[in-house]
Amino acid sequence: MELIAFLVDFILHVDKHLETFVLNYGTWVYALLFLIIFVETGVVVMPFLPGDSLLFVVGAMCGVGLMDYQLSVALLLAAAVLGNQSNYAIGRFFGPKVFKWEDSRYFNKRAFDQAHAFYEKYGGITIVAARFMPFLRTFAPFVAGVAQMTRSKFTFYDVTGGALWVGGIITAGYFFGSVPWVKENLDKIIWAMILIPGLIILWGAWKAKRNATRAANAGQI
Template sequence: MELAQLSHTLRQDALSVVFVNVLLQQMGVPVPAVPTLLLAGSLAAGPDGLGKLLAVAVLASVVADWAWYGAGKLFGYRVLAGLCKLSINPASCVSQTEARFIRWGLSSLVVAKFIPGFSTVAPPIAGALRMNLGGFLLAAAAGAALWAGAALGAGWVLKEAVQAAIVALDEHMGRALVVLGLLAGAWLGWKLWQKYRFRQQCAIAHITPTELLAALESAERPLVLDLRGATMVAATGPIPGTRLAEHDRLHEAVGDWPKNRPIVTLCACPEDAGAIQAARHLLEAGYLSVRPLQGGYEAWLAATSQTAPADAQ
């Protein structure tokens, strides 16, 4: 839709356009909402109109967050695993975001809209962890009000500049599309480069579940760090003989473990992304033998037939 057409549509029915745009964006559809909010704010007739726009934007955002909350409550960690698989950079595993969310609590929802990626996984994590629905909706509404209010308010205050920008963009739409295409290409190239770098990092030596079982029976048993998120641990139970660990607190999990003793990292991430990332971090910290478990938690279950491993501590 051209900007002139969008501007005309907003003049005719701004509330519906804002509601649908924000709802789709918050549900995960790759459509930008901030430009629409800026434009809608610049076209608002007065404070009352601005307030109505803010109300429908908050309502749309909360409806989307409520839907994600319900999905997380119904399907648990499987929703988070699915979101992780959709990421173009598997190294940014959902379990890391989940750990931060648990640490910060519902207050993190107030700023979630301003953090790319976090705003998508926070609502299903809250649902999977069975967080209080009333508190969740209140925090989600506060965060949506800040996010949408900032965009609408900026449009209102800078209405002349926004309108001038629209006219300029319409006059030079071809050039603007070229610039946007170049920016999108640069962003995609950067993401693909991150994926390529991750592929290179995958060259780190892994340990198979069979080898790990044998190592656990040896005289020098490895320390096994379980990097699965709290949601999955709560749903499936801890793995006996392992230590729960967070990516942001690896050294606390390792504790006084000697640097010359073997360590195995385990996650439930696509391509063992989180386990590889943690292993590399510990190797860089001076630990001599750190290997991610090949195939992660699912491979471990298949190898043990859900039989608890020996104590790795």
């Protein structure tokens, strides 16, 4: 319970925790950030880590000189790309057996099904779009591996999506993180970055389920 409480507090107050870590441990912060981004994108059981808000705060800290902008972008892009490659390899290894797995504390079957439905509808662009969607971001490369997407095609979408995600959000934080209104409302911005994509995903899942139900009812007529 203490670990869960700490994780929730870290996610909601990532700006304060990260600043404290930088002041206490200096350049070790880059190793911590690399690990967080790699694990969030590379381990299918860790979809709850603070990707978007973390990148924005990193950009804001670069903007005030606490971190190096170019090093942060390069290192975290590498973490995002390598994480996706790891997740893809895991999905490719387990293959179709995944569809038989049940929901558990280590595997979110509903999130997997949503990512798979998104992938079936939009194909490779899912890897790019999912970068900006919590949970889907973690499961999209895994689904691509299960679907046996070729490594070269996956890598293209992986690098493209990673560059847009890491570079875009860190740059936004770099330019806007020091704006007085943003600094005063950063906690609300973090909440928005967590909740809004989540609500979009839930709405999409509800709509997909409703359409499937309508199709099934129409087939029975």
